[in-house]
Amino acid sequence: MSASRSRRPPTKGDQRERALIDAARTILREKSIGQVTIDELASTAGIARSGFYFYFESKQSLLAALIDQEIAVADAETAEWLASDGLDRDALRRCLSAGLARWKLDGRWLREAFVTPDPGPEVMQVRAALVDQGCALFRERIERDAAAGRTVAGPPALLAKMVIDLRTITFTQAYADPGASGDELVDALTDAILRLLYGVNP
Structure with missing residues (x-):
């Protein structure tokens, strides 16, 4: 079996975690970590604030x-x-x-x-x-x-x-x-x- 077929496709959880990381990369180009809120990170990633804490403990x-x-x-x-x-x-x-x-x-x-x-x-x-x-x-x-x-x-x-x-x-x-x-x-x-x-x- 080829590597491309055996590789597990990203789950919704993987995608949400990646969305949060991508959101952080974008927002932190303009603001320091102290200026960014969790609400802002979650909103930019398209998830609820409570969802943030499922993937990360803190900013x-x-x-x-x-x-x-x-x-x-x-x-x-x-x-x-x-x-x-x-x-x-x-x-x-x-x-x-x-x-x-x-x-x-x-x-x-x-x-x-x-x-x-x-x-x-x-x-x-x-x-x-x-x-x-x-x-x-x-x-x-x-x-x-x-x-x-x-x-x-x-x-x-x-x-x-x-x-x-x-x-x-x-x-x-x-x-x-x-x-x-x-x-x-x-x-x-x-x-x-x-x-x-x-x-x-x-």
Whole structure:
């Protein structure tokens, strides 16, 4: 039996949960989580307020679910470069360009999710998992290049964390400054990461 036939179709419950997550994504582009009401989220998703609590305990748990979806998105953005070796500037630039485009659109809630010091325990748990996963993937790539003598000296785990932090800070600032040049910013970030890891001027 093919995978397409064996895959369970989404239930009404799945669809309502997805509707709430999609509603949160849309609303949180304009408002902070503190400004949004559960009534607003439920109404935008097309369900009753009482239905909200069937799927999520709080607004923060809904935000955590939205962040959790970012794992697949972030993985897809970086997959090409993480699978390659050496500088591969073009692949890195493409993944950073995709990430910047996402932050330009969803930066308000991404900033709240990844930069706010205390977004709540549910969000912190998912944030930590996402950051740890991202660091692990970057560390594995750095370790491959370190074994081949390509990278600068330094613990791969620390270098990976530096790359993740640099990317997040740059994207956060780009969201705060909509007039910033996308191409110029992506080029600068790409070359900064490559200099950090490989000690060369790409």
